[in-house]
Amino acid sequence: MERFEPQGEGRGRPGGDGAARADEPTEKDRDTVTRQLGRRPRPFSRVSRRCRYGYPQVILTEPLHRRGHRWEVFPTVFWLTCPLLHRAISTLEAEGRIRRFEERIANDADFAARMERAHAAAAAHRVSLVPEELRRELEAARPREARALAETGIAGIRGRGGVKCLHAHFADFIGRGDNPVGQHVLHLLQERGVPLDGTDECWRFCRDEGDDADVPAVPDRRRSSGRRA
Numbered sequence: 001m002e003r004f005e006p007q008g009e010g011r012g013r014p015g016g017d018g019a020a021r022a023d024e025p026t027e028k029d030r031d032t033v034t035r036q037l038g039r040r041p042r043p044f045s046r047v048s049r050r051c052r053y054g055y056p057q058v059i060l061t062e063p064l065h066r067r068g069h070r071w072e073v074f075p076t077v078f079w080l081t082c083p084l085l086h087r088a089i090s091t092l093e094a095e096g097r098i099r100r101f102e103e104r105i106a107n108d109a110d111f112a113a114r115m116e117r118a119h120a121a122a123a124a125h126r127v128s129l130v131p132e133e134l135r136r137e138l139e140a141a142r143p144r145e146a147r148a149l150a151e152t153g154i155a156g157i158r159g160r161g162g163v164k165c166l167h168a169h170f171a172d173f174i175g176r177g178d179n180p181v182g183q184h185v186l187h188l189l190q191e192r193g194v195p196l197d198g199t200d201e202c203w204r205f206c207r208d209e210g211d212d213a214d215v216p217a218v219p220d221r222r223r224s225s226g227r228r229a
Contacts, residue, residue, distance in 0.1 A: 023046070031208065045060055046059065048174065049175070060079075076165075077172075080171040102161060112160075114180045121176070163181060169182035
């Protein structure tokens with residue numbers, strides 16, 4: 001089974017598959033994410049994980065953005081951008097996996113407690129990404145949005161018995177760790193043989209048509225394996 005490790009709060013930890021470390025995004029990364037999503041992404045500060053071709057797979061978005069007097073709170077801080085993995089997880093959702101996870105939360109007290117801790121940790125991590133001065137300004141100007149920032153769970157969920165989006169849970173597990181649903185989604189993908197680090201052809205969905213090379217260069221895995229960011 002392919003080894004695929006969570007990165008740990010956006011800092012990055014290469015797994016045995018030699019994936020590139022988490023790092024600050026370049027303009028090329030922003031253009032790639034735009035192609036992956038089919039739209040301009042929200043502001044993001046890190047590429048939490050890259051595929052074997054060096055393209056972003058999971059990004060760390062900014063949970064709070066202010067434009068003049070307008071405040072935007074975005075609770076989903078880890079965002080899955082990889083088209084290959086997005087389609088594979090959409091298939092899981094279409095098969096009813098969200099309902100099955102919600103049933104497990106309702107009937108398995110231990111699993112429910114683990115998810116409650118994951119939601120709390122995700123909220124604390126989200127708050128830690130916002131400078132204290134900016135948080136105080138938000139609390140004074142927009143108390144409702146401040147509560148959403150600090151109190152909602154993974155993907156901004158309020159009812160802890162729900163799951164909402166497997167893509168968000170998977171991205172949270174890869175970027176932050178400590179997410180039982182996201183970890184189980186990873187295992188399901190591995191069981192189905194989904195090539196988590198990319199296929200021989202998937203780069204076509206991310207490549208800029210203006211790139212000269214027919215196939216992107218693959219980083220030397222011997223040099224990248226086991227090295228921390």
